[in-house]
Amino acid sequence: MPYAMKVALRSLWRERWINLLSILTIAMGLLVLTLIVLFMYNLNLFTKRLPERFSVVAYLKEGISEQDTQEIIASLKKHRSVEKVTYTSKAEALRELKASMKSADYILEGLNENPLPASIEIRLKREVVGPESVKSFVSDIRKIPGMEDIQYGEKFLVSLHSLKTGVQTAGLIITVIMAAGIIFICYSTVKILFYRRREEIETLKLLGATKRFIRLPFLVEGGVIGAAGGGISLIFILAFYAIVVMQLTATAPLFGAVVFPQRILACVPGAGFFLGIAGAFIAIGRIKF
């Protein structure tokens, strides 16, 4: 075993309580950090999938002719923002409504005429689904003669967009703060170890040790503390997934869509390792002879 590793492991064991405390603190920090990253990842994934489900519904005026309807459909298909157009006639709309109200279809029994309008469901191209572009598209098609009303989840779209931007900004800020916090914990731990071993370091210098020889065990210690914190954090995250997310999925199926990608989870101990080394590197500072 290389000497630096041996010295580092010996010091880790000798100062095990302070190191354990640092490891657990780092684990908590990385846990929060990883959950934020996973939340942002899932939110991003959700907003990316949104265009597949998002649609604008255009209701046509009562009594519009078949020819006018076909013209409207043709002009919509030609629009650069449109991916797909699905026409639903008045009769189809009523059939669908009856089918969806199977157990309460008596409500519709008293109707003498079909009150539902014909409609066109418009799927937009993925890149167009955003608050401003959808608004602009809707104002474009509103000008088409024969349009009665146009509906889409405007508030939802705006809220989701704001939420996404807000969460991303907040997530970034929290990520930076948490990463700085983890570096600081490693910095403090290694600084304490460094002070406790200053006599030893002085002796090493006088015996002819190079800066690298002196630094290396501390960097190994910082790395091990960070990686161990990352490892414990990973266990917490998997436990969180197993206990919280899977339990919630049973009662709220929405949580079934939550993903914990392996490639992000695999980075957690590595992130701890590098943050630990960064903290140790800052703690040691410049070695003067």
Added chain:
Amino acid sequence: MIHFDNVSKYYDTNTAIRNITLSFEKGELAFITGPSGAGKTTLLKLIYAAELPDSGSVSVADWQTDRLDGSTIPLLRRNTGIVFQDFRLLDNMTVFDNVALSLRVRNVPERNVKEEVLDALKMVNLRHKTDSFPPALSGGEQQRVVIARAIIGEPTILLADEPTGNLDADTAAGIMNIVREINAKGTTILIATHNRDLFKNSGKRVIRLDAGSLVGEARG
């Protein structure tokens, strides 16, 4: 080998070394003596660059100590075995590991470390204390560990600050025999000491310091 050129060193307002010009030849064994506070320890520290001169210059082999940077100071020190007055043994390491430290900082392969450390400990009669920790040793034993750590790796210069300060007369004589053996191999040795018995009738050069100044030079 070692040259002091009009060197002065001050600690705040106290003069530790005053205008000293002095040379030591390669392979020389010399003693530096004088009362406490005469500047003996500072003179040795100037050689291994633990202190730098405030004026004048100190040259050791091809190095001028005040011109060394962070990467060359370790090279100078690896060529210099030092017996510290305050030992500088690491209490949490065994005798073996304390002595081995001198080799490990030089990146000597671990397979060679064991043999060399055991040889050095045998030389100072501490082969049986390999696994002991310094606090469990007597002052004399600790001093011998320091000597073993200083001579291991055959440095070109050996600096000893009161190397027999804690030893009885017989052990001190034993240590001086070791020192003479090492010197016979061509190592330049400087010993700072109060103990006149060490240099009496040695026929070696004795440099006397007082209040930081060179006050005399004679043969022991």
